[in-house]
Amino acid sequence: MALSCKAFICEQVEAIREAVGDGCAISALSGGVDSAVATVLGHKALGKKMEAIFIDDGLMRQDEPSEVRDAFAKMGIAVQVLNRKRRFFDALAGKTDPEEKRRAFRDTFYRVFAEAVLKSRAQFLIQGTIKADIIETRKGVKTQHNILEQIGIDPQSGYGYQVIEPLKTLFKPGVREVGKAAGLPAAFHQRMPFPGPGLATRCMGEATPKRIAIVRKACKIVEEETKGLKAFQCFAVLLADRPTGVTKTGRRRDGDALAVRCVDSENAISAEPTRLSWQRLMKIRDRILAEIPTATKVLYDLTPKPPSTIEYI
Numbered sequence: 001m002a003l004s005c006k007a008f009i010c011e012q013v014e015a016i017r018e019a020v021g022d023g024c025a026i027s028a029l030s031g032g033v034d035s036a037v038a039t040v041l042g043h044k045a046l047g048k049k050m051e052a053i054f055i056d057d058g059l060m061r062q063d064e065p066s067e068v069r070d071a072f073a074k075m076g077i078a079v080q081v082l083n084r085k086r087r088f089f090d091a092l093a094g095k096t097d098p099e100e101k102r103r104a105f106r107d108t109f110y111r112v113f114a115e116a117v118l119k120s121r122a123q124f125l126i127q128g129t130i131k132a133d134i135i136e137t138r139k140g141v142k143t144q145h146n147i148l149e150q151i152g153i154d155p156q157s158g159y160g161y162q163v164i165e166p167l168k169t170l171f172k173p174g175v176r177e178v179g180k181a182a183g184l185p186a187a188f189h190q191r192m193p194f195p196g197p198g199l200a201t202r203c204m205g206e207a208t209p210k211r212i213a214i215v216r217k218a219c220k221i222v223e224e225e226t227k228g229l230k231a232f233q234c235f236a237v238l239l240a241d242r243p244t245g246v247t248k249t250g251r252r253r254d255g256d257a258l259a260v261r262c263v264d265s266e267n268a269i270s271a272e273p274t275r276l277s278w279q280r281l282m283k284i285r286d287r288i289l290a291e292i293p294t295a296t297k298v299l300y301d302l303t304p305k306p307p308s309t310i311e312y313i
């Protein structure tokens with residue numbers, strides 16, 4: 001990071017204040033590192049002129065909405081949680097193509113925020129876009145949920161507000177440093193990245209409430225069993241196929257295939273699979289099979305990025 005963290009924070013706080021002027025803003029908080037840091041900067045700049053909104057899209061990690069609300073309340077930042085699960089699941093219904101799912105998520109995300117912005121009469125939306133999001137979208141790797149202007153969508157005419165992105169020049173390590181310097185608890189600034197479209201990126205095929213519940217449970221198991229490791233990201237993915245399995249009484253049945261994905265990476269642009277011990281892998285396998293009775297396969301993903309990406313869509 002070229003500027004020191006303190007100088008960066010001062011510069012961005014000033015820039016947010018200047019951009020918003022006499023107006024007011026909404027911060028799109030998702031519980032991930034980036035939006036948490038962007039929200040703290042927005043709060044420093046605007047105080048009560050900024051409202052932090054957490055949209056519960058139904059695609060979050062377990063207990064995420066309440067944990068985020070409580071953690072931010074401790075920092076003096078009130079978070080409004082809006083339950084919009086239905087809207088997101090309706091938008092995702094029947095969609096299996098990765099980019100179609102991403103577009104459906106993005107459109108719903110901005111529409112839902114447009115409604116919140118309109119209601120609050122805010123003119124600005126603060127969001128935690130970082131440099132890697134822009135690079136990946138520009139390269140055409142995948143449509144990151146929070147990229148608009150960079151791909152030619154004008155949020156002002158499309159959704160009725162301007163977007164402020166204080167972190168767009170930083171990669172993840174820089175965001176973490178800024179978060180720490182800005183007083184964010186370690187539980188947040190050291191948190192593993194979690195993509196905006198949430199568990200929909202970890203569910204191949206249709207993202208239904210039932211399938212999302214399965215992958216949520218599997219992700220929690222993987223997160224718990226890899227706690228303390230220095231991996232960049234650890235999670236599980238529900239595959240679309242239904243591999244054949246066999247019951248204890250010898251009857252054939254089909255079931256869910258779950259892939260476990262742990263990667264080491266500096267900035268998410270490239271990644272290597274984490275060398276988990278066999279013992280740890282077996283523990284993860286045992287828990288997935290015990291806690292997700294529909295599972296008939298548990299796999300460990302060995303692919304680096306490239307040619308793979310970190311998430312599955």
Ligand code: XMP
Nearest residue numbers: 143144145193194195196197268309310311
């Ligand atoms: P991929 O899967 O492209 O992911 O290798 C690189 C990093 O970006 C995260 N990711 C996203 N983050 N919105 C985000 O805020 C998104 O749409 C999105 N898609 C992927 C991913 O978790 C990884 O850390």
